[in-house]
Amino acid sequence: MNKPLTYGLLLCILMVIAPHAEHLPLWVSSLCAGLLLWRTYLAYSGKALPKRWLLALITFAGTVGIVIEFNTLFGREASVTLLVLLATLKLMELHKARDAMVLIYLACFIIITNFFYSQSIPTALYLLATMMVVVATWVHLQAQSIALKPRLRIAAVLLLQAIPLMLILFILFPRVPGPLWGLPQDAYSSSGLDDKMSPGSLSRLILSEAVAFRVTFNDKPPRRNQMYWRGPVLWYFDGRTWTPGTTVLALAPKFTELDQAIDYVVTLEPHNKPWLFALDVPDKLSVPATLTFDFQLLNNAPVNTRLRYAARSNLVYHANLQEAPRPLQRGLQLPKQFNPRARQLAAEWRASNKDDVAIVNTALSYFNKQNFVYTLEPPPLDVNTVDDFLFTTKQGFCEHYASSFVFLMRAANIPARVVTGYLGGEFNDVGNYYIVRQSDAHAWAEVWLAGQGWVRVDPTGAIAPDRVQRSLSAAVSNNAALPFMARNPPQWMRDLRFNLDTLANQWNQWVLGYDTERQFAFLMRLGMESVTWQKMALNMMSGLGIVIALFSLYMLRHLFTQQPDKVQAAWLKLCRRLTKAGLPRAAHEGAQDYAARVAASRPELAEAILDLATRYISLRYGAMNDELAQRVFLQRATAFKT
Amino acid sequence: MSQNLNNVIKQAEQVILGKPQQIRFALACLLARGHLLIEDLPGVGKTTLAHVLARTLGLQFQRIQFTSDLLPADILGVSVYQRDTSEFKFHPGQIFAQMILADEINRATPKAQSALLEAMEEQQVTIEGTTRPLPTPFFVIATQNPAYQIGTFALPESQLDRFLMRIQMGYPDAQAERGLLSGVDRREIVAQLSPQMESNELLAMQKRAREIFVSPALLDYVQAILLHTREAARYTHGLSPRAGLALLSAARAWALLDSRDAVIPEDVQAILPGVVSHRLQAVGEYARQNSNVLVRELIEAVAIP
Numbered sequence: 001m002n003k004p005l006t007y008g009l010l011l012c013i014l015m016v017i018a019p020h021a022e023h024l025p026l027w028v029s030s031l032c033a034g035l036l037l038w039r040t041y042l043a044y045s046g047k048a049l050p051k052r053w054l055l056a057l058i059t060f061a062g063t064v065g066i067v068i069e070f071n072t073l074f075g076r077e078a079s080v081t082l083l084v085l086l087a088t089l090k091l092m093e094l095h096k097a098r099d100a101m102v103l104i105y106l107a108c109f110i111i112i113t114n115f116f117y118s119q120s121i122p123t124a125l126y127l128l129a130t131m132m133v134v135v136a137t138w139v140h141l142q143a144q145s146i147a148l149k150p151r152l153r154i155a156a157v158l159l160l161q162a163i164p165l166m167l168i169l170f171i172l173f174p175r176v177p178g179p180l181w182g183l184p185q186d187a188y189s190s191s192g193l194d195d196k197m198s199p200g201s202l203s204r205l206i207l208s209e210a211v212a213f214r215v216t217f218n219d220k221p222p223r224r225n226q227m228y229w230r231g232p233v234l235w236y237f238d239g240r241t242w243t244p245g246t247t248v249l250a251l252a253p254k255f256t257e258l259d260q261a262i263d264y265v266v267t268l269e270p271h272n273k274p275w276l277f278a279l280d281v282p283d284k285l286s287v288p289a290t291l292t293f294d295f296q297l298l299n300n301a302p303v304n305t306r307l308r309y310a311a312r313s314n315l316v317y318h319a320n321l322q323e324a325p326r327p328l329q330r331g332l333q334l335p336k337q338f339n340p341r342a343r344q345l346a347a348e349w350r351a352s353n354k355d356d357v358a359i360v361n362t363a364l365s366y367f368n369k370q371n372f373v374y375t376l377e378p379p380p381l382d383v384n385t386v387d388d389f390l391f392t393t394k395q396g397f398c399e400h401y402a403s404s405f406v407f408l409m410r411a412a413n414i415p416a417r418v419v420t421g422y423l424g425g426e427f428n429d430v431g432n433y434y435i436v437r438q439s440d441a442h443a444w445a446e447v448w449l450a451g452q453g454w455v456r457v458d459p460t461g462a463i464a465p466d467r468v469q470r471s472l473s474a475a476v477s478n479n480a481a482l483p484f485m486a487r488n489p490p491q492w493m494r495d496l497r498f499n500l501d502t503l504a505n506q507w508n509q510w511v512l513g514y515d516t517e518r519q520f521a522f523l524m525r526l527g528m529e530s531v532t533w534q535k536m537a538l539n540m541m542s543g544l545g546i547v548i549a550l551f552s553l554y555m556l557r558h559l560f561t562q563q564p565d566k567v568q569a570a571w572l573k574l575c576r577r578l579t580k581a582g583l584p585r586a587a588h589e590g591a592q593d594y595a596a597r598v599a600a601s602r603p604e605l606a607e608a609i610l611d612l613a614t615r616y617i618s619l620r621y622g623a624m625n626d627e628l629a630q631r632v633f634l635q636r637a638t639a640f641k642t
Numbered sequence: 643m644s645q646n647l648n649n650v651i652k653q654a655e656q657v658i659l660g661k662p663q664q665i666r667f668a669l670a671c672l673l674a675r676g677h678l679l680i681e682d683l684p685g686v687g688k689t690t691l692a693h694v695l696a697r698t699l700g701l702q703f704q705r706i707q708f709t710s711d712l713l714p715a716d717i718l719g720v721s722v723y724q725r726d727t728s729e730f731k732f733h734p735g736q737i738f739a740q741m742i743l744a745d746e747i748n749r750a751t752p753k754a755q756s757a758l759l760e761a762m763e764e765q766q767v768t769i770e771g772t773t774r775p776l777p778t779p780f781f782v783i784a785t786q787n788p789a790y791q792i793g794t795f796a797l798p799e800s801q802l803d804r805f806l807m808r809i810q811m812g813y814p815d816a817q818a819e820r821g822l823l824s825g826v827d828r829r830e831i832v833a834q835l836s837p838q839m840e841s842n843e844l845l846a847m848q849k850r851a852r853e854i855f856v857s858p859a860l861l862d863y864v865q866a867i868l869l870h871t872r873e874a875a876r877y878t879h880g881l882s883p884r885a886g887l888a889l890l891s892a893a894r895a896w897a898l899l900d901s902r903d904a905v906i907p908e909d910v911q912a913i914l915p916g917v918v919s920h921r922l923q924a925v926g927e928y929a930r931q932n933s934n935v936l937v938r939e940l941i942e943a944v945a946i947p
Binding site: 587617618621 | 855857859860903904905906907908911941942943944945946
């Protein structure tokens with residue numbers, strides 16, 4: 001095994017296992033790094049590879065370690081870890097070409113395992129580059145004499161030739177409904193909206209730039225102050241934290257006087273929770289989901305793959321004009337002892353106002369007039385969170401306002417609840433869709449008023465109307481704590497981000513989201529009638545056959561046509577090089593005469609050029625024309641320096 | 643190339659001073675089984691060249707002086723009635739030799755000329771219904787005075803074509819001339835020359851010359867030359883296919899002289915002046931040019947493919 005090939009194999013293994021490093025157990029990552037360093041040193045110093053018993057020992061210890069770590073050798077994590085470790089160890093017994101071949105195959109396989117963890121565009125690009133290195137090393141293994149640059153070119157050509165095959169396989173390979181490696185624990189780890197809310201929980205989420213979902217409106221989008229994407233509804237307050245409460249009541253919501261219907265398609269990023277997001281109030285959904293008594297849409301299972309659904313919402317509605325007693329009862333729950341001052345304030349409002357609507361308005365104007373500040377960095381609150389906020393700190397984020405507003409309403413005997421979700425979204429004019437990020441997370445309130453049903457009230461709008469009408473950065477006084485892009489970035493940066501997001505969206509929709517349904521739809525559009533998997537498989541096979549046949553014909557073309565004379569081409573190239581050096585060959589000048597002339601005017605080149613001319617003459621005009629002589633001539637002609 | 647052939651060249655060069663190129667041309671012509679026409683003024687060594695070659699190659703030598711009263715029978719031979727045996731006996735003419743020097747061929751009548759030329763072409767003589775083969779190897783060196791001299795019958799183009807090559811001796815350079823003038827009489831030297839080769843060997847060499855390899859690339863080059871003469875405006879007519887064959891066989895012989903087993907473009911270029919100068923005629927202003935210049939321009943006009 002020569003040095004350059006060993007280095008190539010080392011690079012292959014390094015590149016394929018590098019992305020795994022972050023999620024492998026630390027000891028495996030360190031062990032692999034150590035082995036790679038050791039192997040590099042051995043290759044560099046030319047020392048002998050470690051003894052067989054030592055390798056066996058490391059392998060055994062590593063396997064035992066993995067079993068202890070994962071309690072198994074199977075499953076995604078344990079298998080990948082084992083594979084990475086064994087591939088690295090295989091580098092230690094690189095004796096024959098066969099070992100190198102095994103390593104190349106292992107590298108190809110580990111490339112695939114990387115997609116278990118990430119399927120983003122950067123990952124795909126990185127793994128493409130890795131594939132290129134692996135193929136180039138493979139070429140090196142097969143033909144040691146080829147130099148680095150032509151080796152890379154061959155690898156690139158091989159990868160390019162694979163594109164048609166890849167497209168055929170991608171488009172036609174029958175898809176299994178559901179994610180291919182949809183093990184339960186494979187869910188995407190991501191931070192999203194929780195079903196708990198305490199002071200500070202939303203303002204932490206706001207800092208995340210991650211995309212929550214993307215929305216395409218079929219027609220005109222609604223106004224921004226109507227884009228409330230409903231998430232978890234919180235009923236139960238323990239004095240500090242809001243939670244959904246004990247049970248989901250089996251009551252069907254009842255919407256009346258619906259108007260201003262609006263259709264849209266949501267592509268929801270996986271967030272490991274069952275809820276789906278929709279505008280108030282939804283009455284149609286393309287996926288099976290439950291509409292709960294508090295108007296949440298709940299998927300049958302946690303959303304752990306990207307989910308695309310179409311929905312219809314009505315911006316004008318009356319919700320549950322006749323509410324059942326149990327929800328109304330829940331809407332009045334308050335913790336027993338806390339926040340006496342807030343209770344007292346609510347009691348005063350109840351006494352001085354004639355009806356519920358007046359109390360709601362009083363509360364909103366209270367927030368508006370009492371110098372409340374809308375900020376991302378509110379001071380910490382003591383045990384009586386609502387009192388402390390309302391009367392002392394007066395600085396808060398939306399969760400503070402929603403929380404204290406609902407508290408006050410309940411204290412004034414008006415059924416109320418906290419609704420969390422997202423507000424607004426960023427319009428991507430490149431892809432013509434809205435991006436809703438975690439930084440758009442919001443909390444607001446709903447109160448039940450006789451004759452109106454559940455009505456959305458956003459106390460944040462009373463303090464910081466810009467938050468509702470424009471954007472977060474317009475609303476908060478000190479926006480330094482916001483993520484950079486949520487402030488006001490320069491236009492080109494916005495454009496760049498929109499373009500990248502559009503690209504990511506297309507990738508999600510068409511590459512990662514190319515499922516059974518899309519495949520069928522796409523093939524129908526291509527003109528395939530009655531798509532069945534048998535038909536797809538047949539088409540796939542014949543497509544692959546045709547492409548391979550075409551490539552074969554192309555590669556065997558020298559059997560049908562005369563190949564351009566390599567020897568002549570090399571000679572002419574040599575002459576051009578000499579022309580540049582000031583020794584042009586006349587068109588009618590024979591090789592012998594020319595070589596003699598060159599030799600006479602450049603004695604230092606005499607030996608080389610006379611040798612080349614002799615070889616050229618015997619190849620071009622001689623009776624014998626063997627491969628070897630041709631190769632020697634081509635090599636020497638290429639190596640010739642003027 | 644065999645040692646003997648080398649010796650032949652060496653020996654000839656010792657006698658014919660300063661004319662190595664002409665000697666090689668003559669030998670190439672001989673190896674290609676063609677015939678040579680030397681065109682030059684009297685006294686520049688045409689006859690000596692023929693003599694020297696004949697002696698060093700060990701060939702029977704016959705000289706035919708062409709005059710205006712030379713008859714075909716003088717060349718070919720005649721059957722004479724024998725009184726004592728009462729039958730006709732064939733008396734071979736001067737042509738029955740391995741090497742013929744046909745001196746001043748353009749002074750004879752066309753009838754005598756064509757008798758020689760036909761014999762050259764056929765390698766046999768038919769007299770009174772009997773065909774007699776000429777000896778092998780058979781090589782004719784004809785000399786002719788430049789056409790502008792008085793009392794000559796210029797060879798027609800069709801007859802010129804029978805000669806594989808036409809060369810000119812040219813004046814010797816000063817050094818060679820000095821050697822010539824100060825040295826011993828050439829005729830004495832020629833008489834003392836010893837053969838360096840047997841005729842069998844020469845036949846074998848001729849056979850080898852025919853077997854020299856010609857690659858497709860070289861055929862491309864020859865065809866390019868032929869095509870150029872046919873397309874260029876400066877020639878009255880292009881080279882014939884026979885001229886093309888002549889080029890090849892001469893180039894093969896030249897390659898053999900150069901000890902190569904394949905023909906290269908340089909061979910073609912080397913023999914081109916000898917092979918095409920009497921087959922190409924320029925028109926208009928080019929007609930007055932020296933034929934060597936004409937051939938040089940032809941070489942330069944055709945790129946080697």
